[in-house]
Amino acid sequence: MSSKILITSLGWEPRFLAGIDDILKSYVPDNVVIFKPSSFFSEITDRSKASLSSKLRGLKTAHAYYEFGSDNHVGIWNVALDALASIPSDAEIILDITTMPRYLIWACLHGLERIKSKLTCVYYPPESYGEWLSADTGKPQMVFRHSGIAYPDLPTSLILFSGFDLSRAQHFVDFFEPRKIVLITQKGDQLDNSSRCVSQLSGGAEIQVEKLDAYSDPVSLKNDMQNLINVDLEDFNIVATSVGPRPSIIALYLLNRAESSVGLVHANAHQYNKDYSFGINVSAKYEAVIDFSVV
Secondary structure, three states: OOOEEEEEEOOOOHHHHHHHHHHHHHOOOOEEEEEEEOOOOHHHHHHHHHHHHHHHHHOOOEEEEEEEOOOOHHHHHHHHHHHHOOOOOOOEEEEEOOOOOHHHHHHHHHHHHHOOOEEEEEEOOOOEEOOOOEEEEOOOEEOOOOOOOOOOOOOEEEEEEOOOOHHHHHHHHHHHOOOEEEEEEEOOOOOOHHHHHHHHOOOOOEEEEEEEOOOOOHHHHHHHHHHHHHHHOOOOEEEEEEOOOOOHHHHHHHHHHHOOOOEEEEOOEEEEOOOOEEOOOHHHOEEEEEEOOOO
8 A cells, every 4th residue: 555645844824734634634644744944933833833743643643844944945955855755656645835935846846756756736725815925035046957948149038927926026027137028817817917917017028918727737737838938939048937826836847847948947035924824715725636657
């Protein structure tokens, strides 16, 4: 019988423990891999750690914590790969990305692809978000092993999955100064973010606006994005990132897997709102199966 392994990342938001509680209703893992950030509201995350450890001890579930520094680009990558290296390829894996930093999600996907695993990604949105989310975004960095191919004589096209926080989107535009932006906003968005993005993003780039559903099947979402950029593959250096709904990170990883010339990029925020989000919307739970055992 294959082992059951849950991979998650400690968070200060209420939906972290609430999401774990929901997972454990139908899935009792044999082992839990828990990433623990060393920065941002450590008192709250320490309380979350104590509560989670008590819960897992009650279930007699093995678990281990792997600490990482949020600003340590190399350290996060190495911690993730070391933590996942011993997972058997036939394990029944749940990757809980609810409060997992985006770069860590990409590192985990890379590590799980290395062992050719099949996994289920889950994400729980909150009931609502705070008045502001993050600030003081750092320098964009290319993702190890997924940085694409760039030619000195080609202009840049930026695939940008945008969201509520337009300042983070602008940060990438300012850094790359792209000639073209493929601006993706959430399909069905009631905030009319596409209009806000086009009107507020500065710079002289051509902006192609598309509406896609970040919560759709990640393979289908990857295919939709691939269709959008096929015409640009020969004429641009293409970089891609998301400051929108967290599940879009998975589809971008699959896009890079299909088109290795497309580089993935991220930038850490150095400040977060303690009241980043409120509650948990269990009924809107995102769930998707990724099978890396299929070549």
